[in-house]
Amino acid sequence: MTHCLRLSSLLILCWAAGCKAPYKALQPVASAGVHTALQYKPLFDKELYRCVVEGKFLLKSFRLSGLLLLKHLPDSSTRVVFQNEIGFSFFDFGWNKQDDFTVHHIIPQLDKPAVIRTLEKDLRLLLMKRLDTATEKHFIKDYSLYHQFPLEQGSVYYIESNNTLSGIEHAGKRKTVTTITIAGKETAQALPDTIFFQHHKAHFTIQLHKIIRHATE
Amino acid sequence: MRKILTVVIFSCLAIMAQAQSKGYTPLKNTDAFRQALNQANASKESVVSDFTQTKHLSLLEDKITSKGQFFFKKENRIRIAYTEPYTYLLVMNGEEILVQDEQKTSRISTRNSKIMQSVNRIIIDCMSGNVLRNPDFSVAALESNNAYLLSLTPATDAMKKMFSRIDVYLDRKHFDVTRLTMTETGGDFTDMDFKNIRHNTPLNDALFKVK
DSSP: OHHHHHHHHHHHHHHHHHSHHHHOOOEEEOOOOOOOHHHHHOOOOOOEEEEEEEEEETTEEEEEEEEEEEETTTTOEEEEEEEETTOOOOEEEEEEETOEEEEEEEEGGGGOOHHHHHHHHHHHHHHTTTTOGOOOEEEEEEEEEEEEESSSEEEEEEETTTEEEEEEEEEEESSSEEEEEEEEOOOTSSSOOOEEEEEEETTEEEEEESSSSSOOO | HHHHHHHHHHHOOOOOOSSSSTTTTSSHHHHHHHHHHHHHHHOSSSEEEEEEEEEEEETTEEEEEEEEEEEEEEEEEEEEEEESSOEEEEETTTTTEEESSSOOEEEEEEOOOOHHHHHHHHHHHHHHGGGGGOEEEEEEEEEEEEEEEEEEEEEEEEEHHHEEEEEEEETTTOEEEEEEEEETTOOOOOOOOEEEESSSSOOOOOGGOOO
16 A cells, blocks of 8 residues: 555656646757747738637537638738638637737627637737747757747747747746647748647647638639 | 537528629519429429538638538438538438538537527528528518529527528529528628539438438
8 A cells, every 4th residue: 555655656746747847948048149939920911721629618528610711911910710611700800010909700609708818829829929029038958949938927939940930838837838839831931731729728729720722812 | 519519500501691682672472482482392302502602701801712512302401511622511410410520520419409490490491492481580582583582680689699691592493592691790791602403313311311
């Protein structure tokens, strides 16, 4: 019995050590001479993604699928519209030139402050909005360069490996809140072909796969 | 999940909108129209067609287009299969519904949800041309030289939150639904145009299998 307890304690300690403070191993790098993460800020006219949102809320599973349209407008504002396959809009978000956020439309089922806040944050981090290079810090870990920007809550890391942006992490005080894995960036400023948002606290994921043939004007 | 599916399914009614009622005038003889519609529907055991769906985003001047095939089999079976630029399947068979995307299949029964029952019924009514009998909408019947237009205004609060109007266009000759239009409360609208409409093609029941 004692042996069993010791073993479980050890396992808990190992788990805790592995889980907490994932950013403790980051080694600071002097920012002078290091380029900014904003060189990866997406530049696009419009992109259409296949989108699947999956998760659990109050022990019930949910799943939403549809299309996500990202559009950059001539007045330098950005719109993101999520609709289902059959054409019904779930939400329509916008940011103006100053990156101020507006909800143009959202269905009642999603119209909850926490939901809007989370979706806005996900998209804002992906689109690299409201980031100030004056506050940018740099770290290195496992041959990857971490660009850190402070957020209202926690901070965001843009992770660069092999001279390309490989991921984005929203870090809380101790743990990672959201991991955004990206793949298939044609150029430094292109939106990736695939994007995977994993919310570690809220327990839901968002998968995006770029659709090549898409919207017509 | 049920609420979300309701939105998904209900939006199936989607389809084109905006004062397409131009050139349409109120129907002069509603009884004669109703009789002719019933007669035409009585002779259709099944309907198969191709469709093109176009979502109009009012503020962005953008359109999102998709294509697929539509199947209807009496009395209450519908299959809508999107094939471009993504695959997505919606099957309605009586009280049961199946939704399938590239990764997952979901099944739902409308038995315990009044909203889902309404949704199920309006879709089938639209596709089969029986919308005049639907109690969840007030219907205005109009006509032009080439077509009839049934303009549906939601009568229940749940549907009013989603749509401002649904328009069903029928050709005068065969009373086929040639276009469905859903106008959302925010002003965006979706058109579903039906082409290559065939009647009474033998359809295997497996197409409408939901279990």
